[in-house]
Amino acid sequence: MDSNIFDKFISQKTLFKNKENLRHNFRPATLPHRREEIDKISYNLWEALKGHIPSNMTLYGVTGAGKTAVTDYVCHHLKEKGDSMGRKVESIMVNCRQIDTQYRVLSHIGNSLLEAHEQDEIPFTGWPTDRVFNELVRRMDRRGGVFVIVLDEIDHLVRKAGDDLLYNLTSMNSSLKSARACVIGISNDLKFTDFLDPRVRSRLGQLDVLFKPYDAEQLQDILRQRAKSGLNEEALGSGVIELCAALAAQEHGDARCALDLLRISAEKAEQVGDETVNQNHVRIAQSQIESDQMTPVISTLPSQQKLVLASVIINERNGLRNVQTGQVYDIYRQACKHIRQNPLTQRRISGLISNLDMLGLVTAKTVSKGRYGRSKEINSSIPSNIDPQQIMTAAEEEMGVVFTAHYNHQTSL
């Protein structure tokens, strides 16, 4: 009889009741330890159900402190209540890390307001921004009701593109005729408002909500709640929840990290055919998460960034720690020479290093060495099993591809 490669999975006993419940973007029926924050936000958004404009809000807190989850949760309830009361309330969530220019945020919101039968999407480029804005206003007015615009990771956008978007969005109500809008900004950075124009700052900061990081015990509660609906009862070994919580508490109380740990630990246990998850699986999961997070980030890096990263690692593998920008630049230039590419300027490399720092691939601390100048102290955060030579080869291949494509293009003319 023919066997299918998937057959063994079908007959395999699973440890999960519902794996989705263990994902961080799953919305559970209750959110433990966030009563106060939920109350604050929902009290404000209650205005929307009365047909008034809620205050704009800014939510602060470290990653995995529940900002996004709470907002999503409250908005979901708001919509539900609005529907039952016959009030039109809509929330639109935009992640400003992925959608990170004014134009793109406006067009994203505008396109999310398209009715199913409509086809006139705002193009991803080509229009003047004010036209996109006017189109958005027109679409919101056509729908009517109150719109809650949630800008997640807003600090990222402000740093990159300035505060024009926030200026426009927070003064939107003067352009709207029948609809109303309020803005909720979510930020990991308490001080991002320093970058804002005072007018924008006062309009956006009408109501601030601070999310404290979860402590280990709170993380345990969260994990227990999710495990109850996500895992089979007998699947959970002793001390697993505690260990996941403790490890995540070290990561500044990141609930997202705790949930990932638990889920992947269970996957690991399942893969090797164990009937319960134990602490060993958690350790394995932890190291997998670390390298899993890193690899796709590195591979999607632009080729020049790859070269810079490789230069940092090469320095480090030669026993140099706390390398300065100039030293990285030297190695980078040699690398360019090696693969026959023109090096970029040091100013640009300095910027690319800061970029790598933001991505968490290196740490770059500006330090002053007095008479010997001011520079960055750079160290890589790359696990030792990643080979800088591979990164360089990848960069080289990409540049080669670009070159060939360019060359073919030229000759075909």
Add this chain to the structure above:
DNA sequence: TGTCCACTGGAAGGGAGGGCTT
């Protein structure tokens, strides 16, 4: 106390590549 190093980081702007409008 002033100098000076090795940068940092902001600003302005160019040019290529994508697209829209007229």
Add this chain to the structure above:
DNA sequence: AAGCCCTCCCTTCCAGTGGACA
């Protein structure tokens, strides 16, 4: 086709800087 617009990647220019050293 010409004239715009937006984004990305990059260069050039330059003022600013923390702290060791003379």
